[in-house]
Each structure stands twice: as structure tokens, then as C-alpha cells.
């Protein structure tokens with residue numbers, strides 16, 4: 001990724017009526033499940049971020065015709081569950097953990113050999129959490145550190161996989177989805193049990209495609225039957241609440257701001273950021289709730305308000321895991337202290353988000369104490385513009401940009417193009433909203 005630098009300076013309130021790009025998790029899944037279906041899938045409001053483009057390119061290498069009539073419209077010609085072809089080269093997932101982990105499940109059920117790799121961040125991230133249960137289902141996977149790190153080589157098998165009941169030690173939709181997708185290629189039913197509820201987009205979408213899949217009422221158990229016929233769908237992807245979160249926080253903390261963000265996904269397994277901002281005193285109205293392609297969607301009005309510190313811990317963590325960097329920034333401008341706990345997963349994302357955030361925010365003068373599983377943040381802080389680094393992590397780049405809007409002077413963020421992973425054009429959006 002280019003070492004480009006973006007300069008941020010606060011110029012007053014954010015005002016506007018806008019939409020955010022399509023949901024990243026849903027965009028990935030629409031391409032993957034579309035590829036495995038027996039007919040065509042048409043996707044609108046697809047996220048043209050680098051991660052989802054990596055998913056498209058991997059499935060093209062697996063012989064799936066995929067075209068993009070526009071950046072946000074995608075047509076996938078499904079090849080059926082057994083219709084993927086052996087790729088003649090490496091499958092490069094770029095920076096995308098979701099692509100690598102979900103594809104590990106799909107590739108485990110194929111009859112051919114494949115190798116996945118990605119950028120330096122993805123090659124540091126833990127893959128044993130998917131390769132171990134997939135091996136228990138009969139997959140042969142080799143990788144660095146005994147199969148725990150990418151590149152991952154998957155041998156393929158002529159036999160159905162073995163159905164598995166797996167008690168996952170982490171609440172992770174990527175782990176859950178990898179196993180459920182391998183379960184498509186197993187005889188009988190495959191079940192995943194989680195310690196806390198993780199996002200359920202795979203379950204909702206696989207059901208719409210015709211898979212036999214069920215979830216227990218509290219959302220902790222998901223179960224799928226092997227070898228269904230999947231039927232192509234039309235999927236209108238909702239706006240990404242994880243992208244909206246940066247604007248929800250910026251508008252909450254910059255005095256005089258008011259934003260109306262339309263068409264945002266508010267799936268209850270993803271809406272922790274709204275819950276926490278409201279608990280901190282945020283003024284957030286959720287309007288026009290509706291269901292689009294099996295996902296709850298709404299329009300959101302956010303107005304500036306005085307926030308106060310809070311504790312973020314326990315079951316809400318997986319429901320706002322990607323929003324913690326920006327919630328940490330909200331905490332800097334809230335009255336009193338904020339504690340974030342139970343979030344050790346942040347250490348194995350695109351960067352070690354706890355260490356990187358604490359270091360970079362301190363460069364701006366913030367008082368942040370690192371904990372093994374979170375951080376303690378002092379509120380009511382005056383930040384100074386500084387030279388900070390995203391470390392190639394899109395969510396860190398965007399969180400630092402919002403902090404920069406409230407700092408005195410100019411904040412220069414290096415490796416700023418990382419935002420293209422999940423929110424193409426993010427910096428122009430911020431500039432436009434300040435006019």
C-alpha cells in the first residue's frame with residue numbers, strides 16, 4: 001500500500017444528507033454464495049472496496065464469470081456447489097480476513113488443490129482458528145507455523161467432508177461461517193456453538209439462497225444441512241453500519257453537527273455502536289425501519305451532543321468489534337473515563353488495534369492506558385494535530401481522521417489510502433460534509 005499522507009484540519013460542524021457505501025460483510029457473502037448457486041445472482045449497492053474486489057478476483061480465478069456493469073453492480077454466474085474449477089495460480093485475498101477465512105471453508109469441500117495468500121497483515125493473522133476445525137472435518141490444509149498462518153494450501157478431497165459440531169472458543173462470524181460453508185460439503189448437519197452472538201449475515205443469506213440452515217433463538221447455535229441446491233438471488237446490499245459509525249461519532253462530538261444517513265444496515269448483531277453511543281448521551285434517531293434482502297435497514301439522524309464516559313464490555317463486543325477504534329475516539333471527547341474490556345480480538349485484526357490506537361492517539365496528546373484486552377481512555381481531552389500512522393489499517397486511518405477534526409492544528413495521517421479497503425473516498429466525504 002502506498003505511503004501516502006492525508007492532512008486533516010477541523011473546519012466546523014458536519015452537515016448533510018448522505019448514504020454510506022454498501023456493507024462489506026454482506027458484499028463478500030453475496031459474491032461467494034452467488035458463485036455456489038445454480039443460477040445468476042445480481043448484486044446492487046455492492047461495496048467496491050479493495051477487500052470485496054479481492055473476493056471477486058479470487059472467484060474469477062476459480063472459474064466463476066463475474067461482471068461489474070458499474071462499480072456497485074455485480075452479476076455473478078453461479079456454477080453450482082461442485083462447479084468451481086482448480087485455479088492455475090495463487091488466490092490473493094489482499095488485506096481481507098473475511099475472504100481468506102470464509103474461502104478456507106469453501107475450498108475445503110472442493111476436489112482440487114488451491115493456495116491462498118495475502119498481504120503482510122493477512123500473513124500475520126491467526127488462521128488456526130479455521131484450519132483446525134476444518135481439518136477435523138477431513139480437510140487437508142498446510143500453512144506456515146503448522147497450518148496456523150497463511151499462505152494456506154488446501155489439498156481438496158474426492159469425498160464428502162465429515163459433519164461436525166464445533167464449540168468455538170471465540171465469538172467470530174468468520175470462524176462460524178467458514179465451518180458452515182464447509183458444512184455445505186458434509187453429509188448430515190454441521191453445527192457451530194458460540195460463546196457470544198456474532199454477526200448472522202451468512203445464516204440470513206444462505207437461507208435466502210435455499211440452504212437448510214437454522215439458528216437457535218438466542219443466536220448462539222447455527223446449524224446447516226449438507227449438499228443443498230442454492231438458487232441465485234437479487235441482493236440489494238444495505239449501507240455499512242461500520243462505515244456509518246465514523247460519521248455517527250464525528251457528528252456526535254463536533255458541536256453544531258447534524259447528519260442524516262440513509263439506508264444503513266441495523267442488523268441486531270451489528271448495532272452495538274448505536275446502543276453504546278446512546279448510552280454515552282448521543283442523540284441518534286433510527287427512522288423508517290424496513291427489511292431489504294432479509295436484512296433490517298433504517299435511516300439515521302445524528303445530532304451533536306455532550307457525551308459522557310462508559311464501560312464497553314461483554315456480549316456487546318462482537319456486535320461492535322470493528323467500531324471500537326472510533327468509539328475510543330468518541331471517548332476522548334466525552335466527559336469522564338471510558339473503559340473498554342473483553343476486546344482482545346482487536347489485537348489480531350489488520351493491525352494490533354489496541355497498541356496502534358493507544359500509540360497514535362498518544363502522539364496527539366491523548367491519555368490512553370493500554371489493557372491486555374482493551375483500554376482506559378480519559379475524557380474531555382484537548383488534542384494537538386500530529387504526524388500519525390494508520391499502519392495500513394483502514395479503521396485506524398478513519399478513526400485518526402475523526403480525532404484530527406477535533407484536534408488543534410493539522411493532523412497528517414500516513415498510509416491513508418488504507419481507507420479504500422472498506423470506505424472508498426472517505427476523506428472526500430469528510431471534506432464535503434464540512435462545507
Ligand SMILES: O=C(O)C1=C[C@@H](OP(=O)(O)O)[C@@H](O)[C@H](O)C1
Nearest residue numbers: 025098171172173174175321322
Ligand atoms: O464475518 C465478517 O464479515 C466479519 C467478522 C468480524 O471478524 P471476526 O469473525 O474475526 O470477529 C469482523 O471483525 C470483520 O470485519 C468482518
Ligand SMILES: C=C(OP(=O)(O)O)C(=O)O
Nearest residue numbers: 095096097098322349395
Ligand atoms: C477486521 C476487519 O476485516 P477482515 O477481518 O475481513 O480483514 C475489518 O474490516 O475491520
